[in-house]
Amino acid sequence: MAEEINIEEMKKAIGKPTGSSTIEIEKGMIKKFAESLEDPNPLWQDEEYAKKARFGGIVAPPGLLMAAMMLGERAPLPFAMPMARILDGGGEWEYFKPMRPGDVLTVASKLHDIREREGKMGKMLFMVTETTWTNQNNELVARALGTLINY
Amino acid sequence: MAKQVYYEDVEEGMEIPPLVKNPTTQQLVKWAGASGDYYQIHYDKDFALASGLPGVIVHGRLKSSFLAELLSDWVGEEGAVKKVSVQHRGMDFPGEQLTCKGKVTKKYVQDGEHIIELEIWTENPRGEKTAPGSAVVALPSRG
Numbered sequence: 001m002a003e004e005i006n007i008e009e010m011k012k013a014i015g016k017p018t019g020s021s022t023i024e025i026e027k028g029m030i031k032k033f034a035e036s037l038e039d040p041n042p043l044w045q046d047e048e049y050a051k052k053a054r055f056g057g058i059v060a061p062p063g064l065l066m067a068a069m070m071l072g073e074r075a076p077l078p079f080a081m082p083m084a085r086i087l088d089g090g091g092e093w094e095y096f097k098p099m100r101p102g103d104v105l106t107v108a109s110k111l112h113d114i115r116e117r118e119g120k121m122g123k124m125l126f127m128v129t130e131t132t133w134t135n136q137n138n139e140l141v142a143r144a145l146g147t148l149i150n151y
Numbered sequence: 152m153a154k155q156v157y158y159e160d161v162e163e164g165m166e167i168p169p170l171v172k173n174p175t176t177q178q179l180v181k182w183a184g185a186s187g188d189y190y191q192i193h194y195d196k197d198f199a200l201a202s203g204l205p206g207v208i209v210h211g212r213l214k215s216s217f218l219a220e221l222l223s224d225w226v227g228e229e230g231a232v233k234k235v236s237v238q239h240r241g242m243d244f245p246g247e248q249l250t251c252k253g254k255v256t257k258k259y260v261q262d263g264e265h266i267i268e269l270e271i272w273t274e275n276p277r278g279e280k281t282a283p284g285s286a287v288v289a290l291p292s293r294g
Contacts, residue, residue: 011202014208018257032185036182036185037217037220040174041220043223050228053229054230063217063219067185067216068187068212080274085202086241088212089211089239090215090239090282091237092235094234095231097235121203
């Protein structure tokens with residue numbers, strides 16, 4: 001599978017925005033997400049219960065930002081992945097503000113790091129993407145670093 | 152919901168109540184639809200086998216979300232999840248029980264917030280940590 005990988009060329013994309021999009025947080029979206037997780041926490045769905053809690057109303061669970069749809073319609077990286085297979089290496093999510101139904105989040109991404117490694121399955125490319133979510137009040141809601149492995 | 156946990160109740164080294172999940176292929180399809188991740192290795196067995204995998208595998212992000220659920224359950228209605236970090240080390244398969252666990256590593260007060268740091272992980276039936284990570288949460292204080 002090993003193709004020519006020009007890592008130096010790819011590194012030129014580090015730090016450059018790859019576009020942004022907006023996503024509206026909706027009650028239905030939160031409900032569908034919580035149901036798929038089989039997470040019965042009333043904070044995500046029960047307005048009366050959530051009113052008395054820390055955030056004073058329904059909020060989205062932190063896991064919502066781990067979902068692919070929350071990355072929005074990102075512009076692709078300015079290079080094609082050189083190998084056929086992709087694995088999700090993991091991620092890091094930091095939460096600064098609650099996400100409430102009706103919030104409109106601007107999602108922006110950029111390549112944070114890229115490195116090459118020889119693994120069990122041959123050559124592997126680790127790509128770390130930084131994503132930020134900002135709400136309609138221009139508050140930073142969350143920031144994530146996600147690692148994709150191309151091999 | 153369980154009784155609210157407070158900062159003063161927590162000691163370094165203590166384990167938090169585990170969260171047991173039993174992902175099925177049906178749940179993977181539900182998650183694919185809800186999350187928008189339609190990569191076929193998570194529901195199409197032929198595709199997964201052709202990709203060199205032993206079968207359909209659980210989405211890494213679903214496991215990360217299970218860990219976020221574990222934390223949300225623990226911090227309760229007065230707490231907040233501030234940071235979740237997860238590494239996907241091993242594959243998990245539908246039909247196998249997945250237990251999410253956490254252990255307190257540090258507690259301190261910073262900028263008026265009562266912070267707890269934890270080691271978190273998912274564990275398969277063979278006791279292997281398939282998705283280890285760490286977390287930072289805030290808890291209410293009785294003080």
